[in-house]
Amino acid sequence: MIAITSTLVCGITLWIAYMNKARCAGGTFEESGRSAIFDVIKDSHVCYSDIQYLWLGRGINEHVFPYITGGITPDGQLTGGAVEYPVLSGLLMWIGGIGSHNDADFLFHSALLLAPFALLTAYLLARMAGPAALLWAAGPPLILYAFHNWELPVVATAVAAFYVMTVLTRYSLRDRAIAAAVFLAIGFCFKLYPGIFLPPLLIYVLVGEHPLREKRFDVRGALMVAATAIGTVVAINLPFALAGYDGWRASITFQQLRQADITTNSIWYWGLGPLFANTRSGYDTFQDMVSVASPTLIVASFALACWLGWKKYQLSGIYPWIGVSGAMLCGFLLFHKVHSPQYTLWLIPFLVLLEVPWGLIVAYLMADACVGIGVFRYFYALGAGRNADFEQNIVQIGVWGRAALLAIFFLLFIGARARSHGRLGVPGAVGLDLGSVSADRHIAPPARTAA
Structure with missing residues (x-):
């Protein structure tokens, strides 16, 4: 029952998410098929989406099949049918563009393509974790980011x-x-x-x-x-x-080639960037440092997560592979030079599946909203020539709050138990399969029940 409920709730949330983004689409169209209102309100109304934005510049409006033609210039500009995402995302973009004559059509068709994946996620999470799946199905991140990107x-x-x-x-x-x-x-x-x-x-x-x-x-x-x-x-x-x-x-x-700039929402831009921002040579030095430090720390966080998981295995006899996976994701999000707001959707399933304090989850959602909403208001203030100190402070609260909580989740995920609601008929059985319960619960192998 909870799986059906979660799926239905997710459907309602997706409708709200689409209507939120659709505020930027429609009305009068330019010759290119771009909604005239898009550039006017995308930041002030916080209805911007990469889906609508990339209607132009990637060959989608011309219905060019991706990757087969095109390339990239030395300064990082994509040409022809090249897109910046792996091939299956590019293929989805192309399919969404079929039959689309403007960016509003493209947003709508893309939403139809993407929605079933969100519904499936809601259903599967509910089967695994019960009511906690509503964090995915009805949470603010799905409203903000369901149709922000792919x-x-x-x-x-x-x-x-x-x-x-x-x-x-x-x-x-x-x-x-x-x-x-x-x-x-x-x-x-x-x-x-x-x-x-x-x-x-x-x-x-x-x-x-x-x-x-x-x-x-x-x-x-x-x-x-x-x-x-x-x-x-x-x-x-x-x-x-x-x-x-x-x-x-x-x-x-x-x-x-992508750099840690104002659009990346990373700790690198907001933490290290101001120390080198005064000169062009300083900016280049900053980018060179990030290009080395970011992948180095990401790899180190991966190794640390796997090692901590191994220590857990030595104590309990079960390697917590999902907890370790979640910790590795936290390391990636924390240290990567790009931390787009929609990446929060990657993290939510781990917050559903693993027992971490709900207070920390609420805090993360609040920090995420500071970035996901605040950054666009910040861009709007800058574009309007207004004093943007307030908006900048909101963004920084989000960036640093999110970073601190990712570091906490990194440690919590590895030792966390699963959120089990008895799906397998044996208390703790789901947790045992996830490899995240303590040694004193290892009484018997997990029950073998049909899905």
């Missing part, structure tokens, strides 16, 4: 991987992990981040999921899971790379 498909694939591993326990661990690897690989081809969940999954397969049984490392199983993920990514990307390498490679180059 995040919903990638979140759905990550959640599907968790669902396969934790609910479909009638199948062997190796079979479930192979299926989960396929979902993570597909997610990687939408928006790269699910790929970082593969190492914890491999470790989980390697050590097994039953704490009381004799431990025999399943090296072959782990290798099969890795091969499945790699093979899936290659199979999806190879046709695009062969048909138009320059256009396909441009999406990678674009992200490599």
Whole structure:
């Protein structure tokens, strides 16, 4: 019942989310198909979306198939049919543009494409975590970001991987992990981040999921899971790379060239940037530092998360792969040079699945709103030539509040228990599958029940 309720509530939330973004679309259109009102109110009314914005500049309005043509200039400008996202997101953008004659059509068609992924996510989360899934289905982030960018498909694939591993326990661990690897690989081809969940999954397969049984490392199983993920990514990307390498490679180059600027909402811009902002040489030095420090700290956070997960495994006999995955995501969000507001949708499933204090969750949502709403009001104030000190302070409260809470979640996720509402019929069974319960709860292997 809760799964159906969550899905229905999610549908209502998606309608509100669409109406919020649709305020920027429609009315009088320019010759290009751009809504004349878009540039006038997108920041002041906080109805901006990348979906509507990218109607122009990526060949979507000309219905150009992505990646096959185009490339990127030395200064980072995409040309032809190149887009800055992995191939499946680019394909969705192209499909949304079919039959669209203006940015309002494109926003509407894209919303129709994206909505089922959000509904599926709501349903799967409710099956795994019960009423806590309403945090996804009815939470402010879905209203703010559901149709801001193309995040919903990638979140759905990550959640599907968790669902396969934790609910479909009638199948062997190796079979479930192979299926989960396929979902993570597909997610990687939408928006790269699910790929970082593969190492914890491999470790989980390697050590097994039953704490009381004799431990025999399943090296072959782990290798099969890795091969499945790699093979899936290659199979999806190879046709695009062969048909138009320059256009396909441009999406990678674009992200490599992107700088930590006022649009990135990262700790780098707001923390380190002001120290180097006085001169052009100082700005270049800042960007060079970020290009080294950001990936270094991200990789270090990944290694730390996996190591802490291993320490947990030594104490409990279960490797907390979902908790470690969540911690790795926190490390990525904290240290990456770009932290777009809609990335909050990536984090919400972990807040649903893992037991972390609700007070911290509410605090994170408040900090996120300071960024997700405040940054556009900040842009509006700057564009209008007004004093933007108040708006800037709101944004900084959001940026630093969010960063502090990500650091806290990094530590909490690894040791967190699952939010179980008895889906498997055995108290704590879902938590056992997630690998996040304490050692004193390891009384028996998880129940084998049908999904």
